[in-house]
Amino acid sequence: MREEIQAYVSLGSNSGDAARMLQLAREALGNLPHVRLGASSPIYTTEPQGFADQPWFLNQVVELFVASSWQACSFVEALLQMEASLGRVRSADPALRFGPRAIDADLLLFGQQRSDDARCLVPHPRLTQRAFALVPLLDVAPGIHIDGISATDWLSRLKFEKNGQRISQ
Structure with a gap:
């Protein structure tokens, strides 16, 4: 059997049918x-x-087992194609970079690999600043470390509130 890379992808949507968009994204990843x-x-x-x-938004993190034939940048390209196929349109306006979206799929971690390539920064450059990514990441990988520091420690440095399944930051 081929060696596999354990990867984590954050999915998000704030479309009118966000739960369905997350389901479609999980199916597309699979x-x-x-x-x-x-x-x-x-x-x-x-x-x-x-x-x-x-x-x-609705957000969740999905754990994936990826064949070693994939590289971080080719995987990010596949995520971008998946987003487009599910209706993601990226605005040319920089002010809307973090605006509404049908689906968002961010590669958070790709095994132990690091990439400084502007097309596929790994670990995700804002992962340690975002409770909406760290909280669900810890749900699926409670012992995970990012840059040698536990995700729990990164999360403890953030100002955020978690009330049931609701996260504000």
Whole structure:
């Protein structure tokens, strides 16, 4: 059997049917060649970051087992294609970079690999600043470390509130 890479992807949507979009994204991830789904975190309702005037998001993290034939950048390309196929349109306006979206799929971690390539920064450059990514990541990988520091420690450095399945930051 081929060696596998354990990867984590954050999914988010604030479309009118966000729960369905997350389901479609999970199915699409499971249909990628040489990728199998692992655990999925609960779905959280989360406060928008960087562009507040929009509906709150549904977010979750999915664990994936990816064949070693994948590289971080090729995997990010597959995520971008999946987003487009599910209706994601990226605005040319930098002010809307963190605006509303049908689906968002961010590669958080790709095994122990690191990438400084602008097309596929791994670990995700804002992972340690986002409770909406760290909380569900800890649901599926409670002992995980990011840059040698436990995700629990990173989370403890953030100012956020978690009330059931609702996260504000």
